[in-house]
Amino acid sequence: MDIKIEKFQLQKGLQKVQGFTEKRSTLPILSHVLMETNGGKLIIKATDLHTSVQVKLVCEVKEPGACTVHAKGLLDILKELPDGDISIKRSDDGRIHITLDRYRFKLNIMDPEEYPLIDFSKMDEGLIIAPDVIKSMIDNTFFSISQGNGEELKYTLEGAYLVTGKDDNIPYLEMATTDAKRLSVVRYPIDQALDISGGIIIPRKGLQEIRRLIETSDADTYMRLSEGSLYFVSEDTVATIRLISGSFPEYAGVIKSEAYPIKIKIDAEELLNALKVCSALVSEISNSVRFVFSDKTTTLYAKDPEKGDVEIVVDSSQSGPDVDITFNPRYFIDCLSMISGDALILLKDSEGPCLIMPGDNSNRRWLIMPMRY
């Protein structure tokens, strides 16, 4: 293998794929990227066996071939180098020689034959979804993905649950995440029918990487959802997440607004700002803000024995009796940040869950459990 490539292009390509490598795996080759030539292109592939990616970069191929190189190691070097054309040549001593002007590096490589096979063959099958829809779904739900081991729970919570269904005969795609303390659900209508009514889980890391790709990609991109994989496709990049089967808790009953007799309408931004102020005075150990919802106002109370206490009154309108209830402010802040305009806060009583949704859109719902006070 002997190629010449613009340093900036190579760096950009590596930055795209680096997140897909596995740093802590017992398989050292997964911390490497596979670089191989194909026609006049350099193809860089990375995988952790669950999420995979390949990018195509324009380069001058003097001699075709392949090698695997440590992704972070190479990227760290590229970041420090000046701009210019880089020459990468695989030598017989089992290393690659990288040259740019007076800089010369020899990096150890691994056998490209050992690199796991990455299969993108089914990227043309399944339902096409606009990347913006997936990005919005991730943004509205990502924060409530469980970070714990969930060992004692029978559910798979370390990812987003994706399910299809029909509402008044209109097919929809729904994403739900939970960390057992809160639940986020977002629904989008779709044109084509795809049957994953049994639901499927997208792992957390895959969501993170796909979101990053969507954010940095050009206009000509699309997502494809098949039963086993979610693909991201653009002109020079293809990524896939292997979807995993796993059980997700039945949540439809708890997000029905009819089940909540107390309704509060409040300006989301005003409440968000008030909660941010309260958060500055929340003690690390209690991590709670007391909400008192009444006829025309919502009053927030927070206290830190070491710093002091705060009381903030926000205008709101309410139907139902007054409620005195305590929540983790972080949970409220996460979902209020996704709402512009009015928010609807629905409650059962002072001990039960709280359902939050935008005042003008019931396709996004967040359920938060209160604190036991």
Place this chain on the structure above:
Amino acid sequence: MPFALVDCNNFYVSCEKVFNPGLEGKPVVVLSNNDGCIIARSNEAKALGIKMGEPFFRCREIIQRYNVRVYSSNFSLYGDMSARVMETLGLLCPDMEIYSIDEAFLSLDKGIPDPIAWGMGVRKTVLKWTGVPVSIGIGPTKTLAKVAAHVAKAMPEGVVYTGADADAVLKDVDVADVWGIGVKYARKLKAMGIRTALELKDLPDNWIKRHMRSTGLRTVMELKGIACIQLGDVAFTKKSVMCSRSFGRDVHDLGELEEAVAAYASRAAEKIRAQGSAASCIQIFLASGSLRETGHGIVSSSVELPEATSYTPEIIRMVKLMVGRLYRSGTVYKKAGVILSGLVDRGKVQKSLFCPSRETPASQRLMETMDSLNQRWGRGTITFAAGGIERPWKMRQARRSPRFTTSWDELPLARAN
């Protein structure tokens, strides 16, 4: 505002002497859990060369030769005696911070006319009311008070004031004995030729900040008489609580292992309830073999709870599951422990969506009742059967004195003819 540090002299030994006056003037030592090492010595035992932390077996010869009285640790007695000392101090000076089982900081009135005389008065009262001798250090900062208390221990009058001329005291204090100077910094300072507290105090601030960061600078400022550390006005809350013990004998049986771990879990749960906390995470470890043996090792397991709890039955249920997972038949277990972490305010626990709360008002009342019974009638008055009744695995305490103040069965007897 001056500070005083009241430090109980040879505290564990002093507690033993209160109920056994015959020990006065005799060499006495107290052993650690499972009778392993020396953890307290009377002045007479110190004079014989018995070192702090020395394994018991290593000084057995001196102990036999000089007829040293040896006691297993009796933490029920020491805890209760400590409470009495602290209660007495609280009456004498309400502005108090309990620093450890045998030390308390007091904040004194600014215009106290004669600190030494005040200290002598406190010393006399504590001795008279509790039987425990104390040393008192008084200074303009907590660090100087601590230095003064260290010096006072070696003085017959037992009270030292570092107000007017702290340097005279600091010049004779080893830098390693300064509060806030750990082993690492002490080694570093000594390697640089700084051996006394006075030499440390006289170092330039820039040097201190560069080599010892802001915590080091705080210590030095305190040595200079500038108070940087105030009396703790917020109760100290631990971030995790551990209960671990070596077994009194080898444990092979799963039932016994479950019993021991359940007992430790029960104790740890009691501790977190006492500070008003609930645990979000439970960890257990089992140690097999001793370090000298082949095949020794430690296995551990942890679980994150769906909802933080301090309810003992729930914690016992979880640790028993974990013990079952870790247990290997044929292994000889020597020690086990339970760590409760991720502690949150017990009154504000985040509810779970999927697991109904196991703590109900009734279960909370049950725990409160158990705790108050055990507090009133002594630890172990009411326990969970899962923690065992006979407890054959319990650590060795062959030389423990009676729990004179916390057990009805072990009250001292007064005989009259």
